[in-house]
Amino acid sequence: MSPITYITDCFDGNARARLSTRIGALFGQSPTIVAADGPDPESFAALTLLDCLIATTALGEDGHPTITLLNIAPRDGVWPNGVPFCFFHVGMHLVASTFNPRVLSLVRRELGIDHVHVTDIREAVTAAGFGADDVDKIAGTQFRSLWYLPLLAKWVADGRPVPATETAVPELADDEPTVTVVDNFGNCKLDRRLDLVPGDTLSVARRNDDGSTGYVDVTCYPHLTAVPRNTPGIVPGSSGTGFTELVIRGGSAAEHFGLRPGDALLETVRAQVA
Secondary structure, three states: OOOEEEEEOOOOHHHHHHHHHHHHHHHOOOOEEEEOOOOOHHHHHHHHHHHHHHHHHOOOOOOOOOEEEEEOOOOOOOOEOEOOEEEEEEOOEEEEEEOOHHHHHHHHHHHOOOEEEEEOHHHHHHHOOOOHHHHHHHHHOOOHHHHOHHHHHHHHHOOOOOOOEEEEOOOOOOOOOEEEEEOOOOOEEEOOOOOOOOOEEEEEEEEOOOOOEEEEEEEEOOOHHHOOOOOEEEEEOOOOOOOEEEEEOOEOHHHHHOOOOOOEOOOOOEEEOO
16 A cells, blocks of 8 residues: 655644545545644645655655645635646656645756646546536535545546646746745755855844844855854755755754744845855
8 A cells, every 4th residue: 555645734633533534444544644834834835745755756766656645725716616636646656736836836846847637626526427416515615635635646546547637837936045844943944955055154134023134144064063053054954855954053043033934035145255
């Protein structure tokens, strides 16, 4: 059986219970549910999806196929009941996700996933043989990530034909570096690799207690243990394809700089240290 990971912004106890039970009934095993929480669940989900796929493709041996489900579905008025769902493969690994350009932006940029298969719920459920009443319930429910997304993943994993349209993943503007995840140490994981080498400095915005913004020149180091204790540093991180992290060895960079997921560093002035 393929390991199943479910990244979702529906993660309260009731939602977890229903998601685990439904997926268990469909696949014969319960998923690992990962909460896409915090102030910017889309950026968290984007990096976590990329990290999950890198973890599968960098094993050094064949390993086993995996299934990753992802649900971040804002009701933004563009789609009748939230964004549609899509699926794609990275090698033998399956991803079934909401068609959310921000969530898919990092796998597009780093893994070359520039097209995915977008489904229409009514069309897909009808093609699977469901009656009209069930089609209406699944297409119209508020909890499509419970009633439809696991079905989509199961159909694709089983090799069943699913009507879908190959669709380009929009390429988003390459804005300035953004904090995507703050880990349990307070390290700020960015959404890219910065063009820095040890000894370079980066001017990082810091929110002061009075609400004003100051800037701190932070030095780049080759790894975490090279950063002096209780001092900010820029290092190659553990996420993405060597994405950069803002850290304080022995402290919380997030607290020190007042940063949260979704925040830009505000200024990225590269200055070579003499």
